[in-house]
Amino acid sequence: MRSFIVNTWFVLLDRLGYAVYAFLLLFLLAAFYPPAEVGKYQYALSISIIASILMQLSDDKIVKKFFHSKGVEHTLFSVVALKIALFFSLFFFLSLIFLFGWIPTEIMTLTLLLTVSLGIVGISHSLQAFFDYKSLSEKRALASFLGYTVTFLLQAYLIIFNTPTLECVAVLTIVGSCVTACMLLVFFYNIESVGKIVKSLAYTKEIFLESYPFMLAAVAHIVYMRVDLLMIEHYMSYSSVAFYSVAVQFLALGALLIYPVQVAIFPALAKNGDLLGDKFRFFYYSFTRLSTWIGIVLAALGYFTADLFIEYLYPVEYKVILDFFYIHMLSLVILYNSILRSSYLSLVNLGKILLIAQLTALGLNILLNQFLIPIYGLWGASLATFITICFSLFISNIFYCKSKWIFWTQLKSLIFPVSRDTIRVVKRAVE
Numbered sequence: 001m002r003s004f005i006v007n008t009w010f011v012l013l014d015r016l017g018y019a020v021y022a023f024l025l026l027f028l029l030a031a032f033y034p035p036a037e038v039g040k041y042q043y044a045l046s047i048s049i050i051a052s053i054l055m056q057l058s059d060d061k062i063v064k065k066f067f068h069s070k071g072v073e074h075t076l077f078s079v080v081a082l083k084i085a086l087f088f089s090l091f092f093f094l095s096l097i098f099l100f101g102w103i104p105t106e107i108m109t110l111t112l113l114l115t116v117s118l119g120i121v122g123i124s125h126s127l128q129a130f131f132d133y134k135s136l137s138e139k140r141a142l143a144s145f146l147g148y149t150v151t152f153l154l155q156a157y158l159i160i161f162n163t164p165t166l167e168c169v170a171v172l173t174i175v176g177s178c179v180t181a182c183m184l185l186v187f188f189y190n191i192e193s194v195g196k197i198v199k200s201l202a203y204t205k206e207i208f209l210e211s212y213p214f215m216l217a218a219v220a221h222i223v224y225m226r227v228d229l230l231m232i233e234h235y236m237s238y239s240s241v242a243f244y245s246v247a248v249q250f251l252a253l254g255a256l257l258i259y260p261v262q263v264a265i266f267p268a269l270a271k272n273g274d275l276l277g278d279k280f281r282f283f284y285y286s287f288t289r290l291s292t293w294i295g296i297v298l299a300a301l302g303y304f305t306a307d308l309f310i311e312y313l314y315p316v317e318y319k320v321i322l323d324f325f326y327i328h329m330l331s332l333v334i335l336y337n338s339i340l341r342s343s344y345l346s347l348v349n350l351g352k353i354l355l356i357a358q359l360t361a362l363g364l365n366i367l368l369n370q371f372l373i374p375i376y377g378l379w380g381a382s383l384a385t386f387i388t389i390c391f392s393l394f395i396s397n398i399f400y401c402k403s404k405w406i407f408w409t410q411l412k413s414l415i416f417p418v419s420r421d422t423i424r425v426v427k428r429a430v431e
Helices: 002-032 035-057 060-070 072-099 105-133 137-161 166-189 204-235 238-254 258-270 278-313 316-323 325-337 341-347 351-376 378-393 395-399 401-415 420-430
Strands: none
Touching (some): 035 105, 035 204, 060 204, 060 341, 072 105, 072 204, 105 137, 238 278, 278 401, 316 378, 341 351, 341 401, 351 378, 378 395, 395 401
């Protein structure tokens, strides 16, 4: 139990560091730049995030699965080599996007710089997965903290005293990514228990092939979480992109606990002898029940404090966020309700379910945005995202025989409150 809590805590610190950095950077941009410029930065960042999904062809969950089954020494070199190859493929993919004119010319350079930064982060995920697997998440947390701190301090100084171009702000994100990658390398080579890494590409193809369904699922997930920004710019303006981005940033802050818990619980799930038995399903229900009500509490807290934050932290133009913010808080509950879903499906080799659900959700989200944004604006974009999240992470489970029990588990978790027995079961399972 102690190792689970410690590991979760440090992964949470890592995610908290990024969330705080992203929140503060967006706050600074909103304070010193017109909404249209803030919207351009967020639009370029969305394109970069979508492009960098290629790095998911070496999925962290699959990598840790290979660490467990094949050994770290025999797997790590294959993982790093694959990540580097994917990094260079990013630029080929990005050049195609530029060639077809899918990116406005005024943000081409900005998009390229942000993509380079995200590509470096993608490569460093190889070592982050290693530290997570070894329950040494404090190493990744410290490396990330240093990277975020260096980046933000430099960006804050330039923005406050010089108000530089957005391209200069993006260059400093590359500096921060390099700092994080270098620190991870230093920590890695100082660990005595690592042993001799076998320089072999033996598992590169296997990792690639097993990651493929999860990468496609990630593509669908990221695109439907980001396509609304692209469509908002198309139907409305860059300023509207800025307003919507701030609301999404608050959602990201509320969802902070999700990824650390997923990372920390994965080894416990992987070592479970019977992932299909009644005992495991009871644990799944107890854990989902607990996480769901944590999400409900966080959503309520966000809803009742949003007015205060928006009024005192942002210029008056941003008060429009309050018209649709509550819809994002409903989305937060569903995110916590499905906290174990992707880890479980990956462990029992049901990535196809993830893939089909996410691809269907992507099509649904685009159709909903196409219909709702022209009529209802930012409120419509928020509603489209909420409906898509509900379908992708919750409703879609009922359409597959092997995941129907997940649907009923998530539904019951939304209805019944947490009890002491629930907490006791979860505690015993992670010890």
